[in-house]
Amino acid sequence: MTLGNHQEAFMQDVANILAYLHDNGYTVRGGDLQRSKEQQKIYFNQGKSKTLKSNHLLKCAVDLHIFRNGRLLQDKHDLQAIGDYWEALNNLNRWGGNFKTFLDVPHFERNIQPYFL
Template identity: 40%
Template structure:
């Protein structure tokens, strides 16, 4: 099994590719959450914001992104629907079989979420 730092490095390389793909299409993107302490994950589970204590944010193998689609007037519009960012989710999952996009999950949709399984 690869070390955590090797897996994080591979994950970061794919994040770089995803960001390049997003920006090449004229979209803007900002970071949401990457690293998450266990104590914060406990709060998220307790308040219903997450369903698991096995979040890939804890080992820094997940990132939440905020997407801003270009508008005709030259501005941007925040979007987070599955339909709006499906192409980016598909691109992410195509980079590595261990990559998973939260918009394709069955039980809980988390469209800003991109992760690498160990």
């Protein structure tokens, strides 16, 4: 698969999760999708990211701020079913709420970084 093929498959999964969220009574505000190397370095130095090899650099990660009844959901347990849905869409998909070293609940990615960075 080319990088472009991965980016297209990722966006199809983003469409799927947005439909899933809206169908289930959530509202969503978008955050970062594409990120420059310079911006990644700033986040890394600020401790907001733990890697310089983010899937955001490849346009294969998006931060989704998910709300229920006007309240931003930040607790992993409130979002676990959504993360599970995301990871079931494709075996390359990872949800930041399941990261071992750094909890990042708004983060939804297709993990192609080992192949392209």
